[in-house]
Amino acid sequence: MDKRENISVPSKLSLAYYSRTRQTERFMEKVLEQIQIDVHRIKDEPLEINNSYVLITPTYDFGEVPAPVETFLENETNQNNLIAVMSSGNRNWGT
Numbered sequence: 001m002d003k004r005e006n007i008s009v010p011s012k013l014s015l016a017y018y019s020r021t022r023q024t025e026r027f028m029e030k031v032l033e034q035i036q037i038d039v040h041r042i043k044d045e046p047l048e049i050n051n052s053y054v055l056i057t058p059t060y061d062f063g064e065v066p067a068p069v070e071t072f073l074e075n076e077t078n079q080n081n082l083i084a085v086m087s088s089g090n091r092n093w094g095t
Contacts, residue, residue, distance in 0.1 A: 013054070015038070016040040016047075018042040018056075019041070023088065042069055043068065046075070050081065054082075054085070058088045
């Protein structure tokens with residue numbers, strides 16, 4: 001049995017992202033050229049996402065998550081609605 005048959009995509013799905021150097025923001029701009037989807041930018045002010053979402057975040061040093069993303073994920077609603085994480089960065093810090 002193909003495991004993909006059991007995957008269900010939420011009817012309401014959005015993206016949440018954090019960008020410090022604009023690299024992730026530029027990536028999101030390219031995504032939005034291809035698909036229509038709700039996008040939420042994580043900043044220093046509180047943000048709560050009340051539907052399923054995919055988190056897109058850079059990592060620094062040895063895979064450390066930026067502080068604003070950690071704060072965002074401390075919110076229980078955000079924790080419960082998170083379905084996937086995509087991280088970006090370079091390979092200078094290891095594989």
